[in-house]
Amino acid sequence: MLENYDLIAELTALRRDLHRMPEISGEEERTAARMSVWLRDCGADEVIEGLGGYGVAGIFDSGTPGPTVLLRCELDALPIHETGSPDWRSQIEGNGHMCGHDGHMAIMCGMARRLQTERPARGRVVLLYQPAEETGVGARGVLDDPRFEQIRPDFAFGLHNLPGMKPGEAAIREGSVCFASEGIQIHLTGWTSHAAHPEDGRSPANAMSDLVTRLPKLPEELGIAPGDALVTLSHARLGEAAFGIAPGEAWIMATLRARTDELQERLMAAARESAKAAAKAAGLEIDIETSERFAACFNDAEATAMVREACAEAGVACGEVDGPFRWSEDFGLFSSAAPSAFFVLGAGEDQPQLHNPDYDFPDAIIPQALAIFERLVRKQTD
Ligand SMILES: [Zn+2]
Ligand SMILES: [Zn+2]
Incomplete structure (x- = not known):
């Protein structure tokens, strides 16, 4: 049905549009509403809103027993004035998507499209758009929400784009990964x-x-x-x-x-x-x-192996992170709820650093991220 349709072009346009309208932690109302609309448009069987704040979860349920695989991204931007000047520059004074969460959301929206085209055959896929990652309260909010039980996963995965690494190359490590x-x-x-x-x-x-x-x-x-x-x-x-x-x-x-x-x-x-x-x-x-x-972020051995395998199948190079990153990620809390793995995807060696005022998520790495997530999900739900 969607044969001649260019998914990557659609996601690139979406990413740039999200970049224009950055909402900071705890204020992601419009961004969340937009993600809900997208999920419904992609035929999600259920969309849970207001999860631990403005969190949104889209559930794609095969209706057949099987594992629940959760993929997580973040809704929030930062209170940083954008100094770069892309055509899709921030239109909200003082706020900017300087951590690339606009890109993470676009990738997740790509997964929703892929799941629309090819439904899971067994189990469920949950696409989680988590609020307030930058302030460290969003994951806690989602886990403490009684409706988390409806999306409690058997495996959870998340990624972060990372400047200083070759674009579109992944890296992971088993055990502690973020401080x-x-x-x-x-x-x-x-x-x-x-x-x-x-x-x-x-x-x-x-x-x-x-x-x-x-x-x-x-x-x-x-x-x-x-x-x-x-x-x-x-x-x-x-x-x-x-x-x-x-x-x-x-x-x-x-x-x-x-x-x-x-x-x-x-x-x-x-x-x-x-x-x-x-x-x-x-x-x-x-x-x-x-x-x-x-919380410290801890990668489960089996979930880490699944990421490595997904990268290999997707034809994406996956390196070893030599030691845990000193930065923190509230994805760490999901490891208390399910075996989970968090990996990084190179954003380019000459890219500004995360939280720099001129950061702009590189759209060119969307296809690799999508390919890895898709293999992770299909492996469990085909
Ligand atoms: Zn950040
Ligand atoms: Zn971030």
Whole structure:
């Protein structure tokens, strides 16, 4: 029925259109509505909306017993002003699809078209458009939604495009593939005084500088193997920008990352303890907040082998990722729900980095992604 129809051209146009209308984490209303329409147009047997936020899942059910295979992509863009100037430049001021989730959605929409043309013969295929990946809350929201039971998979797969790798080449590793991460914000409060009489106040300056020095050294202090954890200071502020006041407040923000969830917990506990000890020693009040918690992403052996096999069948080169990526992905949470595998697909060696303001997903890698996902799905549902 769709013989002379150019799927890749349709997906490229869709991807560019999505790029024009980037919606940030938790605000993906229009993007989600659009994906629902697409899934219905492709004859999905059921479309679940509002899953853990604006999440959407399209279910293609063969009606015959068999495994449920879930493919996941992300709906959200970033609060980054686009500096590139493609014809499909962002039309929403201050927002941009700088992580390539527009491309991931287009690939998933391609799968919907393929499943429309050739229905699964057994089992079910679930195409999941997850919200709020960038803030680390979307996967949690989807898993905590009671309707997740309706789409609980036997296997789950996800991909991320990755600059710095040859376009359209895949890579994967078994076991840990992305670090866990979490942000910590430490607020120290003393009291201000005249800069001529600092002895009348209680400045958090020393406690702050101790923490700025100490936090990045925590992995070493804890005896964690080099390369398995790191603490990156991301922001620090002391008092106000004034010469006449000895400061009364300080703020420190850092991101903690580790290879496993257990290491991450040890690291976070140590960061809290150090902050409290520094505050106590200086007689300061302290308030600690944490946010953007990402679980470590762990690839199941069987699911990883399935990705390798799918790549081979699709004629896509699949390399080995030498160690886990230090960045995080909330796909990691799906590994607690089902055997899962997360792989990367090269976006080109000279491509800007993810989250750079001029990032633009390379449409040329859509066919390879589609071919890999299609083999993964057909293997289970043919
Ligand atoms: Zn991102
Ligand atoms: Zn991303």
